[in-house]
Amino acid sequence: MTEILFHNTLTGRTEPFVPLVQGEVHAYTCGPTVYDFAHVGNFRTFVFQDILRRYLKSRGFRVIQVMNLTDVDDRIIQKAAAAGVSIRDYTEKYIQAYLDDRRALSLEPPEHIARATEHIDDMVRLVQRLTEKGFTYTSDGSIYFRISKFPAYGKLSKIDVTGMQAGARVDVDRYDKDNVRDFALWKAPKPGEHFWETAIGPGRPGWHIECSAMAMKYLGDTLDIHSGGVDLMFPHHENEIAQSEAATGKPFVRYWLHSEHLLVDHEKMSKSVGNIATLRELFAHGHKPSSVRFLLASVPYRRQLNFTPESLQGAASSVDRLRNFVSRLRSEKFPAGASPAMESRTVKAQEDFDRGLADDLNTAQALAAIFDLVRDVNTAMDHGEFRQGDAAPVLAVLEMFDAIFAVLHDDDGEKLRALGLAPVSPPLSDDEIEALVAERQAARKRRDFAASDRIREQLAERGVILEDTRDGGVRWKRK
RNA sequence: GGCGCGGUCGCCAAGUGGUAAGGCAAAGGUCUGCAAAACCUUUAUCGGCGGUUCGAUCCCGCCCCGCGCCUCCA
Known part of the structure; x- marks a missing residue:
């Protein structure tokens, strides 16, 4: 088997992947902030994380993946207040929508889905540890992490904090801090805001602390993999490293994997730009879940992906081609026997497919191996050189492919029905x-x-x- | 300004120091009662300029262009 390589943002290099515990991978993946429907750009990363876990599983690893649901932050508090409902009620709707969307894209459920609001105690304890070690200070009831106490700060994003001056840019934070880069571990409540009464005072968690607390709770002090979009690298992931390593004195994450953005008209898809599309919108426009998944999965994760209706259409055609192939393989009758040539062709496809994915999840290359096989087998079938006994091994390769890409099963209609976006029953049984x-x-x-x-x-x-x-x-x- | 990603066929996108995978689209053809599917054929010298080398798209330097992060963000 080919050695698995991952591009580690921390070192800036592509390195062999060897987990801490043999045969077991502890992975943390940044999930959504559930203040609204997630958009396709968000799902670009979630699909990448799914490909990652599926590939590791296919290579025989036991994967323990933790995904957070950020169900408390400024936006949620504001929106819930505006809607006159509790944070819990407000986020519930979007959590369900998110989980439904995940199913629509055939994203496997992580072993642990951790809601921030259900881990307040863990966060409080982590803040206490940091305070005991002298990494924090309090200002107006909020607790901050003092980055000057953590010399390694900046090692992930390669940001040099020594030259940083408060005031070089406008300090957008409403709170008083010693250094602009210091970040809140715990935020004092503002009048009328929802807060938790805890041993470190009333308030609510800062954004970063949840990930550190929940990751270490379920995965231990040192994780094998932590992944998320590139935009989380700074400050989010950098702050996670600081608070985690300051508390434990151990490396927090061994491999940092960051996925590139989805672009629309050569611009990042984001809420603030206003160029977002939710999955539901795409589906309502007639696009299939499998097309979306295929498109998001087909471009290697470290490459920006320009999202267009044409590219979605192309993805749909590609999926059709593969499904047609499987259908032909299953339904057509071939002469008895098996051909040695086809046997070795199948093995080659299998190896090429794996080699592609082993190389930092190069899905484009893996896909090429599959399409090459499809063409060769189709040709053999057209020329009467294909035997009945060849079918099973070829189908096995396609199954191996689908264990990762998950687009072959023709269940788009069912998925849309589950989202309430298609007639309840199929037009014809x-x-x-x-x-x-x-x-x-x-x-x-x-x-x-x-x-x-x-x-x-x-x-x-x-x-x-x-x-x-x-x-x-x-x-x-x-x- | 700092850090990072990228510039390969109409679109998407691999890749290698020795003249460039795959997908989509397009055109022509084969097969077919028709259609579909499938197959065959056709379409690139790799942003620019230098350098290293027998030889560079792939190595080095400089430049140009796009995107992102540096503030909430997948």
């Missing part, structure tokens, strides 16, 4: 389709092509495509 297909076959047999075509059109109108095969059979698929 499998049995109804089969009955019409049989009827058409009978018509074809007596060479009544008019009747035959009528049935095909009738099915086409209801979203079912028929394909006549060489051996006189028919296979169908839902559009």
